[in-house]
Amino acid sequence: MLDINAVKGFFTYDLPEAFLPLAETFDGDASKPLVSDEEFAAVESATGVDHACFEFLKEMNAKLLADTERNLAARFLRYCLFEARKPWENEIWAPVLFEIPGYQTPSVDLLFVTAALGYTLTVRKPPADLNAENTGAYRGYTMSFTVPNGYWGIGERNWNLLCAGGCMFLFNTLKFQPEQFSRDYIAITDGKEYRTLLIGGFDADKDGALTADASRATFRTAPLEETEEAFIGHEVLPNARVKDTAEAFPKSVWKLALSHKDAALGIHIPPNSEYSPEQHRKSILMALDFYRNFYPDMDFKAIACYSWLYSAQNKHLFPEGSRILEIEKCVHLCPIVSTMDETLMFIRKGSSLQTRLAEFRAAGNEYHPGYMYSPLEEAVEFGKYRHEL
DSSP: OOOGGGTGGGOSSOOOGGGGGGGGTSOOOTTSOSSOHHHHHHHHHHHOOOHHHHHHHHHHHHHHHHSHHHHHHHHHHHIIIIISSOGGGOOOOOSOSOOOTTSOHHHHHHHHHHHHHHHIIIIIOOOHHHHHHHHHHHHHHHHHHHHHHSSSOOSOHHHHHHHHTTOOEEETTEEEEEEEOOSSEEEEEOSSOEEEEEOSOOEEOTTSOEESOGGGOSEEOOOOEEOSSEEEEOEEOTBSOBOSSOEEEETTTOEEEEOTTSEEEEEEOOTTOOOSHHHHHHHHHHHHHHHHHHSTTOOEEEEEEEEGGGOGGGGGTSOTTOHHHHHHTTSEEEEOSOOOOTTOTTSOTTOHHHHHHHHHHHTTOOOOOEEEEEEHHHHTTTTSSOOOO
16 A cells, blocks of 8 residues: 555646555555566567667666655556556656656656556567557657657657557557547437437537637537436537537436446547448457457447547538548547647648648638547447438
8 A cells, every 4th residue: 555645746747536546556565666577578579679778778767766765656657557547548648757867758758658568568468460560659659759869768658658558459440449438428329229418518609519619609508417207418419510409308218328437449540541331340340359358347338439530520621422421420420629720640731631621710610529439239230320411
Protein backbone atom coordinates (compact mmCIF):
# COMPACT_ATOMS: atom_id res chain seq x y z
CA MET A 1 0.00 0.00 0.00
CA LEU A 2 1.24 3.50 -0.86
CA ASP A 3 0.72 6.84 0.86
CA ILE A 4 -0.37 8.83 -2.20
CA ASN A 5 0.98 12.04 -0.66
CA ALA A 6 4.50 10.58 -0.86
CA VAL A 7 4.45 10.66 -4.66
CA LYS A 8 2.09 13.51 -5.62
CA GLY A 9 4.92 16.05 -5.68
CA PHE A 10 6.66 14.23 -8.53
CA PHE A 11 3.87 14.97 -10.99
CA THR A 12 3.31 18.24 -12.83
CA TYR A 13 -0.43 17.51 -13.04
CA ASP A 14 -3.17 16.25 -10.77
CA LEU A 15 -3.26 12.49 -10.82
CA PRO A 16 -6.48 11.18 -12.43
CA GLU A 17 -9.16 10.25 -9.92
CA ALA A 18 -9.04 6.66 -11.18
CA PHE A 19 -5.41 6.40 -10.03
CA LEU A 20 -5.99 7.27 -6.39
CA PRO A 21 -7.64 4.01 -5.21
CA LEU A 22 -4.86 2.04 -6.86
CA ALA A 23 -2.47 3.21 -4.13
CA GLU A 24 -4.12 0.63 -1.87
CA THR A 25 -3.07 -2.31 -4.08
CA PHE A 26 0.34 -1.01 -5.21
CA ASP A 27 3.20 -2.93 -3.58
CA GLY A 28 5.12 0.26 -2.72
CA ASP A 29 8.49 -1.39 -3.33
CA ALA A 30 11.00 1.26 -4.45
CA SER A 31 13.79 -1.31 -4.79
CA LYS A 32 12.40 -2.55 -8.12
CA PRO A 33 13.48 -0.80 -11.33
CA LEU A 34 10.95 0.86 -13.61
CA VAL A 35 11.99 -1.52 -16.42
CA SER A 36 13.36 -4.98 -15.69
CA ASP A 37 16.27 -6.61 -17.53
CA GLU A 38 13.83 -9.19 -18.94
CA GLU A 39 11.65 -6.43 -20.35
CA PHE A 40 14.59 -4.60 -21.92
CA ALA A 41 15.74 -7.84 -23.55
CA ALA A 42 12.26 -8.60 -24.89
CA VAL A 43 11.83 -5.14 -26.42
CA GLU A 44 15.29 -5.11 -27.98
CA SER A 45 14.72 -8.55 -29.51
CA ALA A 46 11.23 -7.72 -30.81
CA THR A 47 11.97 -4.28 -32.26
CA GLY A 48 15.54 -4.56 -33.53
CA VAL A 49 16.34 -1.00 -32.43
CA ASP A 50 20.07 -0.26 -32.12
CA HIS A 51 21.61 -1.66 -28.93
CA ALA A 52 22.93 1.82 -28.13
CA CYS A 53 19.34 2.92 -27.48
CA PHE A 54 18.94 0.32 -24.75
CA GLU A 55 22.30 1.14 -23.21
CA PHE A 56 21.05 4.73 -22.93
CA LEU A 57 17.70 3.65 -21.47
CA LYS A 58 19.33 1.29 -18.99
CA GLU A 59 21.55 4.12 -17.77
CA MET A 60 18.49 6.34 -17.22
CA ASN A 61 16.67 3.44 -15.56
CA ALA A 62 19.60 2.92 -13.15
CA LYS A 63 19.79 6.61 -12.23
CA LEU A 64 16.07 6.61 -11.55
CA LEU A 65 16.41 3.53 -9.34
CA ALA A 66 19.09 5.31 -7.29
CA ASP A 67 16.62 8.14 -6.57
CA THR A 68 14.39 6.10 -4.25
CA GLU A 69 11.41 8.44 -3.82
CA ARG A 70 11.30 9.41 -7.50
CA ASN A 71 11.58 5.77 -8.54
CA LEU A 72 8.65 4.93 -6.28
CA ALA A 73 6.57 7.59 -8.01
CA ALA A 74 7.62 6.31 -11.45
CA ARG A 75 6.74 2.75 -10.54
CA PHE A 76 3.35 3.85 -9.22
CA LEU A 77 2.71 5.64 -12.50
CA ARG A 78 3.69 2.47 -14.38
CA TYR A 79 1.31 0.46 -12.19
CA CYS A 80 -1.55 2.85 -12.92
CA LEU A 81 -0.85 3.15 -16.64
CA PHE A 82 -0.66 -0.45 -17.73
CA GLU A 83 -0.49 -2.96 -14.88
CA ALA A 84 -3.63 -2.25 -12.84
CA ARG A 85 -5.75 -0.74 -15.63
CA LYS A 86 -6.71 -1.75 -19.13
CA PRO A 87 -4.05 -0.82 -21.73
CA TRP A 88 -6.52 1.34 -23.68
CA GLU A 89 -7.08 3.48 -20.57
CA ASN A 90 -3.49 4.71 -20.38
CA GLU A 91 -3.82 8.27 -21.66
CA ILE A 92 -2.77 11.24 -19.55
CA TRP A 93 -3.27 14.58 -21.27
CA ALA A 94 -0.29 16.45 -19.88
CA PRO A 95 2.75 17.86 -21.72
CA VAL A 96 5.12 16.12 -19.30
CA LEU A 97 4.32 12.59 -18.18
CA PHE A 98 7.20 12.33 -15.69
CA GLU A 99 10.49 14.08 -14.97
CA ILE A 100 13.89 12.45 -14.48
CA PRO A 101 16.63 15.03 -13.76
CA GLY A 102 19.22 15.21 -16.53
CA TYR A 103 16.94 13.78 -19.21
CA GLN A 104 14.62 15.45 -21.68
CA THR A 105 10.91 14.65 -21.80
CA PRO A 106 11.00 12.62 -25.07
CA SER A 107 13.69 10.38 -23.56
CA VAL A 108 11.63 9.79 -20.42
CA ASP A 109 8.63 9.09 -22.62
CA LEU A 110 10.66 6.47 -24.46
CA LEU A 111 11.55 4.80 -21.16
CA PHE A 112 7.86 4.52 -20.22
CA VAL A 113 6.86 3.27 -23.68
CA THR A 114 9.65 0.68 -23.35
CA ALA A 115 8.25 -0.35 -19.96
CA ALA A 116 4.77 -0.71 -21.47
CA LEU A 117 5.97 -2.76 -24.43
CA GLY A 118 8.20 -4.87 -22.18
CA TYR A 119 5.24 -5.63 -19.92
CA THR A 120 3.11 -6.55 -22.93
CA LEU A 121 5.74 -8.88 -24.39
CA THR A 122 6.48 -10.67 -21.11
CA VAL A 123 3.04 -10.74 -19.46
CA ARG A 124 0.24 -10.21 -21.99
CA LYS A 125 2.11 -12.06 -24.76
CA PRO A 126 -0.02 -11.22 -27.81
CA PRO A 127 0.65 -13.23 -30.98
CA ALA A 128 3.88 -11.95 -32.51
CA ASP A 129 2.43 -11.71 -36.01
CA LEU A 130 -0.46 -9.51 -34.85
CA ASN A 131 1.83 -7.43 -32.67
CA ALA A 132 4.44 -6.89 -35.41
CA GLU A 133 2.92 -3.55 -36.41
CA ASN A 134 3.13 -2.34 -32.81
CA THR A 135 6.75 -3.35 -32.38
CA GLY A 136 7.36 -1.71 -35.73
CA ALA A 137 5.70 1.46 -34.44
CA TYR A 138 8.14 1.50 -31.50
CA ARG A 139 11.04 1.29 -33.92
CA GLY A 140 9.61 3.78 -36.40
CA TYR A 141 8.57 6.46 -33.92
CA THR A 142 11.84 6.13 -31.99
CA MET A 143 13.98 6.58 -35.07
CA SER A 144 11.81 9.34 -36.57
CA PHE A 145 12.39 11.33 -33.39
CA THR A 146 16.00 10.38 -32.72
CA VAL A 147 17.50 10.93 -36.17
CA PRO A 148 16.53 14.62 -36.54
CA ASN A 149 16.97 15.48 -32.85
CA GLY A 150 20.26 13.75 -32.19
CA TYR A 151 19.29 11.98 -28.96
CA TRP A 152 17.18 8.96 -28.04
CA GLY A 153 13.50 9.74 -27.54
CA ILE A 154 10.04 9.23 -28.93
CA GLY A 155 7.14 11.46 -30.01
CA GLU A 156 3.36 10.92 -29.88
CA ARG A 157 3.57 9.53 -26.35
CA ASN A 158 -0.08 8.58 -25.85
CA TRP A 159 -0.36 6.92 -29.23
CA ASN A 160 2.81 4.92 -28.62
CA LEU A 161 1.69 3.84 -25.16
CA LEU A 162 -1.46 2.54 -26.81
CA CYS A 163 0.56 0.73 -29.49
CA ALA A 164 2.79 -0.76 -26.80
CA GLY A 165 -0.15 -1.90 -24.69
CA GLY A 166 -0.91 -5.12 -26.50
CA CYS A 167 -4.53 -4.28 -27.26
CA MET A 168 -4.62 -2.76 -30.76
CA PHE A 169 -4.23 -5.00 -33.77
CA LEU A 170 -4.90 -4.94 -37.52
CA PHE A 171 -7.53 -7.29 -38.92
CA ASN A 172 -8.00 -7.14 -42.67
CA THR A 173 -8.40 -3.39 -43.38
CA LEU A 174 -9.09 -1.97 -39.90
CA LYS A 175 -7.27 -1.67 -36.59
CA PHE A 176 -9.23 -2.45 -33.44
CA GLN A 177 -8.88 -1.90 -29.72
CA PRO A 178 -11.31 -2.52 -26.85
CA GLU A 179 -12.86 0.53 -25.22
CA GLN A 180 -16.01 1.64 -23.41
CA PHE A 181 -19.03 3.07 -25.16
CA SER A 182 -19.21 6.88 -25.11
CA ARG A 183 -20.19 8.79 -21.95
CA ASP A 184 -22.16 11.33 -24.02
CA TYR A 185 -24.96 9.11 -25.30
CA ILE A 186 -27.04 6.04 -24.60
CA ALA A 187 -28.66 3.77 -27.17
CA ILE A 188 -32.07 2.22 -26.59
CA THR A 189 -33.85 -0.47 -28.57
CA ASP A 190 -37.34 -1.85 -29.02
CA GLY A 191 -35.90 -5.09 -30.34
CA LYS A 192 -36.17 -3.93 -33.94
CA GLU A 193 -34.30 -0.64 -34.16
CA TYR A 194 -31.91 1.51 -32.14
CA ARG A 195 -32.36 5.11 -31.06
CA THR A 196 -29.63 7.38 -29.70
CA LEU A 197 -30.29 9.79 -26.82
CA LEU A 198 -28.02 12.66 -25.82
CA ILE A 199 -27.11 12.61 -22.13
CA GLY A 200 -26.00 16.17 -21.31
CA GLY A 201 -27.26 19.69 -21.84
CA PHE A 202 -25.70 21.35 -24.91
CA ASP A 203 -26.21 24.29 -27.22
CA ALA A 204 -27.22 23.27 -30.73
CA ASP A 205 -27.45 25.22 -33.98
CA LYS A 206 -30.18 25.39 -36.63
CA ASP A 207 -28.90 22.18 -38.25
CA GLY A 208 -29.06 20.25 -34.98
CA ALA A 209 -25.28 20.21 -34.60
CA LEU A 210 -23.82 20.75 -31.15
CA THR A 211 -21.81 23.95 -30.74
CA ALA A 212 -19.70 25.69 -28.12
CA ASP A 213 -20.50 29.05 -29.74
CA ALA A 214 -23.57 30.45 -27.98
CA SER A 215 -24.14 32.93 -30.81
CA ARG A 216 -24.85 30.02 -33.18
CA ALA A 217 -27.29 28.27 -30.85
CA THR A 218 -30.98 28.08 -31.68
CA PHE A 219 -31.90 25.73 -28.84
CA ARG A 220 -30.39 24.01 -25.82
CA THR A 221 -30.87 20.36 -24.99
CA ALA A 222 -32.18 19.28 -21.63
CA PRO A 223 -30.10 16.63 -19.82
CA LEU A 224 -31.35 13.08 -20.16
CA GLU A 225 -33.86 12.08 -17.49
CA GLU A 226 -34.61 8.49 -16.59
CA THR A 227 -37.69 7.61 -14.57
CA GLU A 228 -39.19 4.26 -13.66
CA GLU A 229 -41.45 4.56 -16.68
CA ALA A 230 -39.36 6.19 -19.41
CA PHE A 231 -36.19 7.65 -20.85
CA ILE A 232 -36.79 11.36 -21.49
CA GLY A 233 -34.29 13.13 -23.70
CA HIS A 234 -33.28 14.58 -27.03
CA GLU A 235 -32.96 11.99 -29.75
CA VAL A 236 -29.92 12.04 -32.02
CA LEU A 237 -30.97 10.99 -35.50
CA PRO A 238 -28.67 8.51 -37.31
CA ASN A 239 -27.24 11.41 -39.37
CA ALA A 240 -26.12 13.11 -36.10
CA ARG A 241 -28.84 15.81 -36.08
CA VAL A 242 -30.16 16.46 -32.58
CA LYS A 243 -33.91 16.99 -32.26
CA ASP A 244 -34.86 20.32 -30.71
CA THR A 245 -37.43 18.89 -28.27
CA ALA A 246 -37.08 16.13 -25.68
CA GLU A 247 -39.28 13.07 -26.04
CA ALA A 248 -40.36 10.29 -23.69
CA PHE A 249 -39.46 6.73 -24.66
CA PRO A 250 -41.52 4.37 -22.47
CA LYS A 251 -39.61 1.51 -20.88
CA SER A 252 -42.49 -0.79 -21.70
CA VAL A 253 -41.25 -0.51 -25.29
CA TRP A 254 -37.64 0.72 -25.16
CA LYS A 255 -34.79 -1.01 -23.30
CA LEU A 256 -31.30 0.28 -22.58
CA ALA A 257 -28.96 -1.22 -25.19
CA LEU A 258 -25.69 0.70 -24.84
CA SER A 259 -24.15 2.92 -22.17
CA HIS A 260 -20.66 3.79 -20.93
CA LYS A 261 -20.68 0.59 -18.86
CA ASP A 262 -20.64 -1.47 -22.05
CA ALA A 263 -17.57 -2.68 -23.91
CA ALA A 264 -17.10 -1.79 -27.56
CA LEU A 265 -14.44 -2.46 -30.14
CA GLY A 266 -12.99 0.87 -31.20
CA ILE A 267 -11.59 1.14 -34.69
CA HIS A 268 -8.75 3.05 -36.33
CA ILE A 269 -8.64 3.38 -40.09
CA PRO A 270 -5.16 2.85 -41.58
CA PRO A 271 -4.32 5.01 -44.62
CA ASN A 272 -4.83 3.59 -48.09
CA SER A 273 -7.03 0.72 -46.89
CA GLU A 274 -9.95 -0.59 -48.95
CA TYR A 275 -12.78 1.43 -47.42
CA SER A 276 -16.04 -0.39 -48.12
CA PRO A 277 -18.91 -1.98 -46.16
CA GLU A 278 -17.82 -5.42 -47.35
CA GLN A 279 -14.26 -5.00 -46.06
CA HIS A 280 -15.51 -3.47 -42.80
CA ARG A 281 -17.75 -6.49 -42.23
CA LYS A 282 -14.90 -8.92 -42.89
CA SER A 283 -12.60 -6.96 -40.56
CA ILE A 284 -15.19 -6.83 -37.78
CA LEU A 285 -15.85 -10.57 -37.84
CA MET A 286 -12.12 -11.34 -37.72
CA ALA A 287 -11.59 -8.92 -34.83
CA LEU A 288 -14.51 -10.26 -32.79
CA ASP A 289 -13.19 -13.78 -33.17
CA PHE A 290 -9.81 -12.74 -31.79
CA TYR A 291 -10.79 -10.35 -29.00
CA ARG A 292 -13.45 -12.64 -27.57
CA ASN A 293 -10.67 -15.16 -26.94
CA PHE A 294 -7.94 -12.71 -25.95
CA TYR A 295 -10.22 -10.81 -23.54
CA PRO A 296 -12.75 -13.49 -22.57
CA ASP A 297 -14.15 -11.43 -19.68
CA MET A 298 -15.35 -8.67 -22.02
CA ASP A 299 -18.82 -8.71 -23.60
CA PHE A 300 -18.46 -6.56 -26.70
CA LYS A 301 -21.75 -4.92 -27.61
CA ALA A 302 -20.82 -2.49 -30.39
CA ILE A 303 -18.22 -1.18 -32.80
CA ALA A 304 -17.35 2.49 -32.22
CA CYS A 305 -15.03 5.22 -33.47
CA TYR A 306 -14.26 8.91 -32.85
CA SER A 307 -12.91 10.54 -36.02
CA TRP A 308 -13.27 13.28 -38.61
CA LEU A 309 -14.31 10.46 -40.93
CA TYR A 310 -17.67 10.45 -39.12
CA SER A 311 -18.28 14.18 -39.18
CA ALA A 312 -21.89 15.06 -39.97
CA GLN A 313 -20.51 17.89 -42.11
CA ASN A 314 -18.75 15.51 -44.50
CA LYS A 315 -21.86 15.42 -46.67
CA HIS A 316 -21.01 19.02 -47.61
CA LEU A 317 -17.42 18.14 -48.57
CA PHE A 318 -17.68 14.83 -50.43
CA PRO A 319 -19.64 13.91 -53.55
CA GLU A 320 -22.60 11.56 -53.31
CA GLY A 321 -21.36 7.99 -53.58
CA SER A 322 -17.98 8.66 -51.96
CA ARG A 323 -16.61 5.80 -49.85
CA ILE A 324 -16.60 7.97 -46.72
CA LEU A 325 -20.26 8.88 -47.10
CA GLU A 326 -21.21 5.30 -47.89
CA ILE A 327 -19.68 4.12 -44.61
CA GLU A 328 -21.37 6.99 -42.72
CA LYS A 329 -24.72 5.70 -43.97
CA CYS A 330 -24.05 2.29 -42.37
CA VAL A 331 -23.47 3.54 -38.81
CA HIS A 332 -25.21 5.65 -36.20
CA LEU A 333 -23.55 9.08 -36.27
CA CYS A 334 -23.36 11.20 -33.12
CA PRO A 335 -22.43 14.90 -32.80
CA ILE A 336 -19.36 16.32 -31.04
CA VAL A 337 -19.01 19.87 -29.66
CA SER A 338 -15.32 20.33 -30.49
CA THR A 339 -14.31 21.74 -33.86
CA MET A 340 -11.56 21.09 -36.38
CA ASP A 341 -10.05 23.16 -39.17
CA GLU A 342 -8.27 22.53 -42.45
CA THR A 343 -4.91 21.92 -40.72
CA LEU A 344 -6.24 18.50 -39.77
CA MET A 345 -3.17 16.26 -39.72
CA PHE A 346 -4.90 13.35 -41.46
CA ILE A 347 -5.72 15.40 -44.56
CA ARG A 348 -2.99 15.76 -47.17
CA LYS A 349 -1.72 19.33 -47.24
CA GLY A 350 -2.73 21.19 -50.38
CA SER A 351 -5.28 18.54 -51.39
CA SER A 352 -8.65 19.39 -52.89
CA LEU A 353 -10.28 18.13 -49.68
CA GLN A 354 -8.27 20.58 -47.59
CA THR A 355 -9.30 23.37 -49.96
CA ARG A 356 -12.98 22.41 -49.73
CA LEU A 357 -12.78 22.30 -45.93
CA ALA A 358 -11.13 25.73 -45.82
CA GLU A 359 -13.84 27.15 -48.08
CA PHE A 360 -16.57 25.49 -45.99
CA ARG A 361 -15.24 27.12 -42.84
CA ALA A 362 -14.64 30.48 -44.53
CA ALA A 363 -18.35 30.50 -45.44
CA GLY A 364 -19.13 30.62 -41.71
CA ASN A 365 -19.64 26.91 -41.02
CA GLU A 366 -18.25 24.88 -38.16
CA TYR A 367 -16.60 21.53 -38.85
CA HIS A 368 -16.86 18.95 -36.08
CA PRO A 369 -15.37 15.49 -35.64
CA GLY A 370 -17.93 12.77 -35.09
CA TYR A 371 -18.56 9.67 -33.02
CA MET A 372 -20.12 6.61 -34.55
CA TYR A 373 -21.35 3.30 -33.27
CA SER A 374 -22.76 0.14 -34.77
CA PRO A 375 -24.61 -2.20 -32.38
CA LEU A 376 -23.19 -5.69 -32.55
CA GLU A 377 -26.16 -7.22 -34.35
CA GLU A 378 -25.79 -4.58 -37.07
CA ALA A 379 -21.98 -4.69 -37.06
CA VAL A 380 -21.78 -8.41 -37.88
CA GLU A 381 -23.90 -7.68 -40.97
CA PHE A 382 -22.20 -4.37 -41.64
CA GLY A 383 -23.73 -2.63 -44.63
CA LYS A 384 -27.21 -4.09 -44.23
CA TYR A 385 -28.38 -1.27 -41.95
CA ARG A 386 -28.46 2.05 -43.80
CA HIS A 387 -29.85 5.54 -43.31
CA GLU A 388 -29.87 8.75 -45.28
CA LEU A 389 -27.52 11.63 -44.55
